Amino acid sequence: MTSLRAFEAAARHLSFTRAAVELNLTQTAISHQIRNLEELLGTKLFVRNGNAVTLTEVANGYLQSVRNALVEISAATDMAADRNDENVLTLQCLGTFAIKRLVPVLHLFQARYPSISLRLRTVQSFESNMPHDFDLAVWHGSGDWPGVTVDKLGEEQVFPVCSPRLLAERGKLETPADLSNHTVIRTVSLILRDEWPFWLETAGVRDISFGAELTCDYLITSMQAAVDGLGVVLGRSGVVGPDLASGRLVEPFSVRARSNFGYYLVTPLRTAKLRKVQLFRRWLLEQVNQTARTARELPGLTAAE
Amino acid sequence: MTSLRAFEAAARHLSFTRAAVELNLTQTAISHQIRNLEELLGTKLFVRNGNAVTLTEVANGYLQSVRNALVEISAATDMAADRNDENVLTLQCLGTFAIKRLVPVLHLFQARYPSISLRLRTVQSFESNMPHDFDLAVWHGSGDWPGVTVDKLGEEQVFPVCSPRLLAERGKLETPADLSNHTVIRTVSLILRDEWPFWLETAGVRDISFGAELTCDYLITSMQAAVDGLGVVLGRSGVVGPDLASGRLVEPFSVRARSNFGYYLVTPLRTAKLRKVQLFRRWLLEQVNQTARTARELPGLTAAE
DNA sequence: CATGCAGCATGCGCATTTCTCATTGGCGCG
DNA sequence: CGCGCCAATGAGAAATGCGCATGCTGCATG
Structure with missing residues (x-):
């Protein structure tokens, strides 16, 4: 199963040598692993052009899934390892919201609670079905999700x-x-x-x-x-x-x-009672309210259902 | 990484011994793997009660992600291995549609094209972002997905x-x-x-x-x-x-x-030209039209936007 | 409360996998 | 053509994973 990590790194670098450096291995090791994987699948994954390697079409598709799976595993492993750590807070957040709204103000949280270190997992869709690999999340939708409590982050x-x-x-x-x-x-x-x-x-x-x-x-x-x-x-x-x-x-x-859809702060029931979660939740809702207050001077709006 | 498979099996059976049987290993091997994993995570995954084992809370969450990842890997691996095989068609299908509509008529396809063997991957949501681990899929939504061609499976x-x-x-x-x-x-x-x-x-x-x-x-x-x-x-x-x-x-x-939403047959551009895909697509659309024709005698309906 | 059973843990030696080393061979470039 | 760069190969070393024998614990039984 270690061959998957080798494959992922090699595909990313398009080079066995550089993949080896990343994984603290030698080029030989990567070469062997890739060959094993290719034999297992019965298909070539890389096209060797003497000097360079490129991905085959199959490899491209395979890579997507492998990468998803590896990311999920490492995120979940991090989460499980830090789960009881009062000082590590894992956030899951949709990409756009993260870049535009969350990241810009995150330093304020860090300044206020320097002992809590944050782990931000950005997702483009709800990859894993259920809320198990994060302490808190920001999702987009209509807000009716089972097994979680939601705070609407303002009317959208x-x-x-x-x-x-x-x-x-x-x-x-x-x-x-x-x-x-x-x-x-x-x-x-x-x-x-x-x-x-x-x-x-x-x-x-x-x-x-x-x-x-x-x-x-x-x-x-x-x-x-x-x-x-x-x-x-x-x-x-x-x-x-x-x-x-x-x-x-x-x-x-x-x-x-x-809009009928909006951004929601999602708290799984499981984590709701943790101090770090409560602190972050209170802080984020404060932030949102502040922003809403200062934004009240914006041009008039016509609401509709 | 083999420890994850051991963990998943043990969690499913709530028994190291039975997990070992499933994986063609001994109870000892499972025990070792679980211990390694627990040391890596710094947390217990199982509560040992002498006679039985139960999952800890952390393990429950971890299990979800691990299972997702393993399923994704094996599905993708199957797919990559059979990718060029003209005789294996991989379908991804939402659970309800599969049970109620697809599975009941699948034998007709098999009877007509006995050389094509089917691989049905049932999902409850769109776990992986992109269409790479199937030849054809049935999705639910508004039908506007990038990178695929869609056939609406009837007005819903x-x-x-x-x-x-x-x-x-x-x-x-x-x-x-x-x-x-x-x-x-x-x-x-x-x-x-x-x-x-x-x-x-x-x-x-x-x-x-x-x-x-x-x-x-x-x-x-x-x-x-x-x-x-x-x-x-x-x-x-x-x-x-x-x-x-x-x-x-x-x-x-x-x-x-x-409804603004409906079931769609989804064909990734990549697979659209394969014979097996074309056969299945034509067959399924025929099936749907037939069903629509016989259903025309159902009670009157009031359409609305 | 003694006994048997079922099921997990542990220590050690073996087997398999994975890695490295040394080397070869292909390709492109000056 | 020779040199640099990169991947492939094969054999041996290191690491990892596995199984056996055995120990331990809890539960059911009479």
């Missing part, structure tokens, strides 16, 4: 946002109808529904076709695409705040739709 | 169903308002939204409170609960057909809501 609204440069270069965007002359960025992922139709409905627009579409598979990619002026994205108030505040993004319309 | 409607016995024993169910005297079964899972509010809206009912609620974490459990007369479940036309046909379930109202 969705509304178009774009780079201010885009407005200057690609023409005005005063009414939703103007969207037909713009590129619209959509996010299509397993956990995040595309809420453009929902927003259009709220804005009272029917039968509109966008100028062009750009589809991204993760929210974070969509957001960055918008910042880079590639088009108009449907921002979520939960994560778009900092970009609006800094002016990287602007909100061309005044219509916001209240 | 949702509508209350229950056991005929329930009506006899717990009183009539003629208008939706009568639901306030009945137990309602809800499904709360990561991939399946509870569509009761949606159906109630379609039926024009507001401000109703159910007599009682029973919440299940998987659709298949909900369905079985309904068959067993525990309450009224929101059936999905995609899977409820056989139970309606056999009379195990009945539909008390005539209002059906057209």
Whole structure:
């Protein structure tokens, strides 16, 4: 089973030698392991070109699953090892929320509770079914999950946002109808529904076709695409705040739709009574409330169901 | 890493001896492996009561992740090994759909193409992010997934169903308002939204409170609960057909809501050109059309958006 | 309360796996 | 062509994993 680690490292580095360095082994060891694995599978995993190696098509697919599994194992092992440690708090968090909202303020928590060290596990979807390898998590959805207690991290609204440069270069965007002359960025992922139709409905627009579409598979990619002026994205108030505040993004319309989905702080019943968990939970909710208070001066909004 | 397999088996059997039998090892080997793992983690995984062993709390959580990872690895390994084999077709399928719709007709496929052997991987959620460890899949959702082609397996409607016995024993169910005297079964899972509010809206009912609620974490459990007369479940036309046909379930109202979600046959681009995949896809779509044709005599329906 | 049974733990020697060393061979580049 | 870079190979060393014999503990029985 150690051959899987060898395979993963070799695939990542596209080099047996460098994989060996990473694993504190020799190139020979990697070579042997890969050969064993290839014999077991009955398929080549690497194409050897004398000087370099590349992945075969099978290897590409296999790699995905192997990597998932190894990540899961090491995360769970870390968690199990630190489980009783009052000073290690394991957070699971969706990528976009982590980058935009959590990481920027995490230093405040560390400053306040320096004895608690944090372990942040970022996920792009709910890989493991159930809440067992973290102390606390931030999930996105409708908030009705079994076996956990949830704290809604504010009401979430969705509304178009774009780079201010885009407005200057690609023409005005005063009414939703103007969207037909713009590129619209959509996010299509397993956990995040595309809420453009929902927003259009709220804005009272029917039968509109966008100028062009750009589809991204993760929210974070969509957001960055918008910042880079590639088009108009449907921002979520939960994560778009900092970009609006800094002016990287602007909100061309005044219509916001209240999303049925939102970000929730998720506490498994099992960990709810731990001191470290309570401290973090209280702290995060405070943070969120503060942000909400300071954000109250933002442009007016039209709520809808 | 072999210690993880030992741990998983021991946890499943709650016995080192039986785990050893399963793995073709001796009790000693398991004992050694478990001890190593416990030392590595710095925590006990089993509570030894002389005669029996039970899992500790940490072990319970750890087990979930370990099991996921091992399943993923073995599925991926099977897949990689058979990948080029024109005679092995790997299907990934959601549990309820598999049991209610796919498995019952699978023998027809086997009879028609006896040279193709099937490998069915049932999942309760989308565990691995991306379509890499199967040739074909049946997913549930809104059908907008990147990197795959989808075939909608019929329009899906949702509508209350229950056991005929329930009506006899717990009183009539003629208008939706009568639901306030009945137990309602809800499904709360990561991939399946509870569509009761949606159906109630379609039926024009507001401000109703159910007599009682029973919440299940998987659709298949909900369905079985309904068959067993525990309450009224929101059936999905995609899977409820056989139970309606056999009379195990009945539909008390005539209002059906057209769900925004449905079952889709998912073909990764990578496998779309394989003969075995094309055969199965064509066959399954035929099956679905046939079922739709014979089901056309079912009670009238009110579609809604 | 003595006895037998079932099931896990432990220490030691053997077997298998995994790693390293030394070396070979292919490929690209100056 | 020769040199640098990288992977493959084969044999032996090191590490890991396994089984045997045995010890220990708790439970059921009469």
